[in-house]
Amino acid sequence: MKSSYNTLIIGAGLSGLACAAKCQRQGVDFLLIEKQSRLGGRVGSIMQDGFVLDLGFQVYNTSYSATNELLGQAQVDYLRFQPGAAVHINGKFKVLSDPFRDPASLFQTLTFPKATLMDKWKVQKLRQALAGFDPGRCPEDRTSTADYLQNCGFSQTFIDYFFRPFFSGVFLENELSTASQFFKYVFSSFNRGYASLPAQGMQEIPDTMAREIDPQRLLLNTSVECLLPNKQIRLGDGRVLGYEHLVLTGESVQLSSPYKYEYHPVCTLYYATSVEALYRNYIHLFPEDDLLNHVAFVSAIAPGYAPPQETLLSVSVLGDATHSATLEAEIASRLSHFYGGTPKHYRLIHNFNFRKGTLSQKPGFFSDTKPSHPEVIFAGEYFLNGSIEGAVQSGLNAFATLQQRSRN
Numbered sequence: 001m002k003s004s005y006n007t008l009i010i011g012a013g014l015s016g017l018a019c020a021a022k023c024q025r026q027g028v029d030f031l032l033i034e035k036q037s038r039l040g041g042r043v044g045s046i047m048q049d050g051f052v053l054d055l056g057f058q059v060y061n062t063s064y065s066a067t068n069e070l071l072g073q074a075q076v077d078y079l080r081f082q083p084g085a086a087v088h089i090n091g092k093f094k095v096l097s098d099p100f101r102d103p104a105s106l107f108q109t110l111t112f113p114k115a116t117l118m119d120k121w122k123v124q125k126l127r128q129a130l131a132g133f134d135p136g137r138c139p140e141d142r143t144s145t146a147d148y149l150q151n152c153g154f155s156q157t158f159i160d161y162f163f164r165p166f167f168s169g170v171f172l173e174n175e176l177s178t179a180s181q182f183f184k185y186v187f188s189s190f191n192r193g194y195a196s197l198p199a200q201g202m203q204e205i206p207d208t209m210a211r212e213i214d215p216q217r218l219l220l221n222t223s224v225e226c227l228l229p230n231k232q233i234r235l236g237d238g239r240v241l242g243y244e245h246l247v248l249t250g251e252s253v254q255l256s257s258p259y260k261y262e263y264h265p266v267c268t269l270y271y272a273t274s275v276e277a278l279y280r281n282y283i284h285l286f287p288e289d290d291l292l293n294h295v296a297f298v299s300a301i302a303p304g305y306a307p308p309q310e311t312l313l314s315v316s317v318l319g320d321a322t323h324s325a326t327l328e329a330e331i332a333s334r335l336s337h338f339y340g341g342t343p344k345h346y347r348l349i350h351n352f353n354f355r356k357g358t359l360s361q362k363p364g365f366f367s368d369t370k371p372s373h374p375e376v377i378f379a380g381e382y383f384l385n386g387s388i389e390g391a392v393q394s395g396l397n398a399f400a401t402l403q404q405r406s407r408n
Ligand SMILES: Cc1cc2nc3c(=O)[nH]c(=O)nc-3n(C[C@H](O)[C@H](O)[C@H](O)COP(=O)(O)OP(=O)(O)OC[C@H]3O[C@@H](n4cnc5c(N)ncnc54)[C@H](O)[C@@H]3O)c2cc1C
Pocket: 010, 011, 012, 013, 014, 015, 016, 033, 034, 035, 036, 040, 041, 042, 043, 055, 056, 057, 058, 059, 060, 061, 222, 223, 224, 225, 249, 250, 251, 252, 253, 266, 354, 356, 357, 358, 379, 380, 381, 382, 385, 386, 387, 388, 389, 390, 391
């Protein structure tokens, strides 16, 4: 390893990887430094007993154009959920989907019991109004999602039976206090693309990005401890590296700016089952349950997530739940109630508790001034929006700034 590089990129989450991939393509002399032993930051998967377990239930939206372009669409095989959701109401699942893309759902969608005709019409109007919505270009109205939906005139019942469970699963908070600007972006993305999973797990996304990066330019298991004067940084092991340009991503931004990130916690539990459930190609919502937010039969979408003859499902519980045997047993009991069998038919594979789930994006997040520094380039979801696409686009923006500063 040299003692000085043209560009140091701190953090190999998606934003850092996107920036590094562009540096590699353009022949920039760079080093990407990551404190963890794996690439991808908050996107990734582990293998356990033949199952692929994503680090939190996450979906890739096939309309993520910057990420698609960076990865080259052919390289990752995305397997899609059906649009909309199967909602558990009064003991039965009812499908609410987009009949234009999911014609088989037409009857169920038209007769969805918790939406008035006016609600269904307003959904179509909202689709049109938010087509191609870009949160960076449209001014923020600084309302919460809850207020925005009420202002749109949706009935409270429809909000509580569809918007709240669906979007609380995205925001990882149940009040819908997230900025409506982010709601508009996510709603528009889901109407343009499909929620999907890479065939071999979410880790495929960072791994594919990293494939083109020279391994000599990756330094894993190494934390950056502090910034030093004269364009130098100190690593956790005491080594000092010099740079011309410094890109800080994710929480490494705090090395130069006092800002504190806030996240919504989530607990993701994976179970294996042999029970055959209906509507397994949809995300399942539970507006009448006080524990489960959503369930996804991940191996029904992407069979590579489970060994042959096994079905893997993920359960998301919002908040900071502890790893407790009571919680695991309670969920198995509820799964047997919703899908049949007995609790013993739901074998716990893993229980993850993520304190740092999705980024908190309150009203004002998109219009308030973000930290900046004349000598440092910042990237990461915080600088655009809390999504895979937001992180990747911010990494690409950091690279563009880098090029501009190099020319000056
Ligand atoms: C549970 C969960 C569910 C989500 N669901 C979705 C979803 O369905 N769809 C979607 O689009 N998005 C989703 N997201 C959001 C998406 O995953 C993030 O927006 C994105 O991964 C953030 O990438 P990043 O590069 O900005 O930050 P990070 O992934 O946080 O990467 C920052 C990296 O910097 C490293 N680092 C920090 N400080 C230092 C240091 N001092 N030295 C060295 N390295 C350092 C960290 O270890 C980390 O690897 C979800 C996130 C979570 C956690």
